[in-house]
Amino acid sequence: MRRVGIVGIGNTPFKSRHIDKTFPRLAYESVKAALEDAGASKDDVESVVYSIYNDFFEHCMMPDHHVHYLLGFARRPGVRITTGGATGGYALRAAYAEVASGLHDVVMVVGVEKVGDLANVMEMVKSITYAADPFFEAALGASPAGSYGAAIRFHMDNYGTTQEDMALVVVKNKGNAKNNPDAQSPMDLTVEDVLASPMIIYPLKVLDHCLNSEGAATVILVSEEATSRFAREPVWITGVGASTESGRQAERDDPGRSLFPAVRASADAAYAMAGVTDPASAIQVAEVYDSFSGVEILLYEEFGFCGWGEGTRFLKEGGPDMGGRLPVNPSGGLIGGEHAIGATGVYQAAEIVRQIRGEAGARQVPGVKAGLAQSMGGARGAYSVTMVLEG
Amino acid sequence: MDENDPRFKPLKEQDGFALIPDRWKVDYFMSMGELSRFSLELKENGRLMGTKCPECGSIYCWPRSWCHDCYVDCEWVEMEPRGRITLFARVEISLNDIQTEVPYMQGGVQLEGARYPIVQFIRGEFEKMYPGMPVRVEFRPPEERTGRIRDFYFVPDV
Numbered sequence: 406m407r408r409v410g411i412v413g414i415g416n417t418p419f420k421s422r423h424i425d426k427t428f429p430r431l432a433y434e435s436v437k438a439a440l441e442d443a444g445a446s447k448d449d450v451e452s453v454v455y456s457i458y459n460d461f462f463e464h465c466m467m468p469d470h471h472v473h474y475l476l477g478f479a480r481r482p483g484v485r486i487t488t489g490g491a492t493g494g495y496a497l498r499a500a501y502a503e504v505a506s507g508l509h510d511v512v513m514v515v516g517v518e519k520v521g522d523l524a525n526v527m528e529m530v531k532s533i534t535y536a537a538d539p540f541f542e543a544a545l546g547a548s549p550a551g552s553y554g555a556a557i558r559f560h561m562d563n564y565g566t567t568q569e570d571m572a573l574v575v576v577k578n579k580g581n582a583k584n585n586p587d588a589q590s591p592m593d594l595t596v597e598d599v600l601a602s603p604m605i606i607y608p609l610k611v612l613d614h615c616l617n618s619e620g621a622a623t624v625i626l627v628s629e630e631a632t633s634r635f636a637r638e639p640v641w642i643t644g645v646g647a648s649t650e651s652g653r654q655a656e657r658d659d660p661g662r663s664l665f666p667a668v669r670a671s672a673d674a675a676y677a678m679a680g681v682t683d684p685a686s687a688i689q690v691a692e693v694y695d696s697f698s699g700v701e702i703l704l705y706e707e708f709g710f711c712g713w714g715e716g717t718r719f720l721k722e723g724g725p726d727m728g729g730r731l732p733v734n735p736s737g738g739l740i741g742g743e744h745a746i747g748a749t750g751v752y753q754a755a756e757i758v759r760q761i762r763g764e765a766g767a768r769q770v771p772g773v774k775a776g777l778a779q780s781m782g783g784a785r786g787a788y789s790v791t792m793v794l795e796g
Numbered sequence: 797m798d799e800n801d802p803r804f805k806p807l808k809e810q811d812g813f814a815l816i817p818d819r820w821k822v823d824y825f826m827s828m829g830e831l832s833r834f835s836l837e838l839k840e841n842g843r844l845m846g847t848k849c850p851e852c853g854s855i856y857c858w859p860r861s862w863c864h865d866c867y868v869d870c871e872w873v874e875m876e877p878r879g880r881i882t883l884f885a886r887v888e889i890s891l892n893d894i895q896t897e898v899p900y901m902q903g904g905v906q907l908e909g910a911r912y913p914i915v916q917f918i919r920g921e922f923e924k925m926y927p928g929m930p931v932r933v934e935f936r937p938p939e940e941r942t943g944r945i946r947d948f949y950f951v952p953d954v
Contacts, residue, residue: 424829425832426827430862440867461822464826475864476864477864479864519827522824525823528822531822532822
């Protein structure tokens with residue numbers, strides 16, 4: 406396989422509502438920004454992978470081909486990925502494969518989502534719920550929060566993690582978002598504020614939830630041979646791991662101590678490919694899928710940033726804080742930064758590129774050589790993609 | 797759907813196989829975003845709006861907010877409400893719940909000055925229509941207009 410680098414990144418600001426922009430327009434603005442960043446024109450782009458999660462959000466089946474045309478890519482290849490919250494990760498992987506295989510030299514990944522056209526939040530949750538197993542789980546009307554809540558509850562029962570501990574993730578990520586001008590929800594919060602917010606699904610309260618965002622993110626992947634045609638030094642994708650498993654909430658084959666076995670499998674694969682043996686020392690920054698506050702604690706363990714059952718200690722010791730041993734979600738993550746679902750995994754990669762370039766502004770982690778981006782989706786993280794990026 | 801839902805229907809059995817009734821329905825307020833002026837002018841003023849690229853001069857109707865060739869923002873222009881038929885067809889049976897009245901005609905219309913044709917309803921005698929036939933826009937009366945493309949249709953202009 407050929408080496409694959411990222412030479413261009415762009416994104417819109419993320420908001421709960423971009424009432425002044427359609428979803429193709431959001432895509433366009435991120436594409437234009439990425440092309441400018443790379444010093445490229447749209448004619449350089451050979452192929453596009455669209456990261457658009459949910460047809461019900463865009464009110465359109467196959468939204469990708471409409472966007473593709475309006476972006477001026479008619480008669481060039483375009484394909485769309487949809488794998489829940491891992492849509493962005495899997496879209497990057499598809500683009501990676503197009504470049505690494507030699508099929509194309511320059512491939513763009515465009516992630517976009519517009520959630521606010523659904524008439525209300527119940528319509529939004531319903532649209533997500535439609536992904537449930539149609540024969541044996543759909544009739545429960547269960548939301549994804551329930552499946553994540555169950556995993557978090559397991560951690561509470563077995564490792565003594567508390568709602569106060571989880572609130573620390575919210576305080577951190579909402580606080581980190583203050584350093585990100587594109588973030589949707591920068592906030593100064595205390596643990597007490599989080600605990601006082603209304604309970605949705607025990608133990609998850611309103612402020613423990615990720616955001617619903619509208620916005621877009623684009624990255625441009627190129628082969629090593631093509632990098633000289635662009636203005637920016639490439640950030641290399643050195644590890645790509647992906648894993649999809651049962652979409653049913655409880656069925657997992659022998660997960661060992663992992664509560665998100667798809668995540669662990671994707672991380673193992675990405676580390677093996679990148680030659681990472683000790684992630685806690687090899688990686689200096691991570692943007693991970695904090696769909697709910699407690700999930701981030703579990704993810705520290707899945708990624709080997711600390712040992713099994715040590716996620717809460719890692720958090721309380723300040724390990725994932727800015728200035729900590731391994732800052733996690735400097736952008737604010739999904740809780741403070743954004744969660745425009747199709748855009749999320751793409752935006753995470755863009756953020757790691759900024760960190761490696763040293764262009765992350767007030768959220769810059771010093772001395773980043775390698776970073777990790779990870780997105781997951783489906784009930785209890787049935788899909789996961791982990792990527793290692795290096796300068 | 798549960799058995800208390802007024803839409804509930806019991807399981808259907810066919811040749812020993814079970815068929816479980818269900819329905820998906822999702823409500824929206826679709827944002828027209830940067831294209832909002834198209835809907836507002838249509839509904840409130842009975843005007844058909846397009847956009848023009850300030851670089852290449854292409855005129856787009858349906859409007860788009862940027863030119864896909866030049867990658868610059870377009871400007872609003874009012875379209876001349878006439879054009880010529882490109883292709884057309886008569887639909888004899890309704891195949892969805894969007895357009896239930898049949899028969900109806902739809903076809904491509906090349907609006908004057910526009911870069912691409914649009915597809916729209918055409919009213920008139922099917923047998924007398926031909927490619928290249930001049931047509932003009934007719935707007936529904938103000939009280940019937942909703943800001944959607946169904947607010948107007950084409951009629952022969954000969």
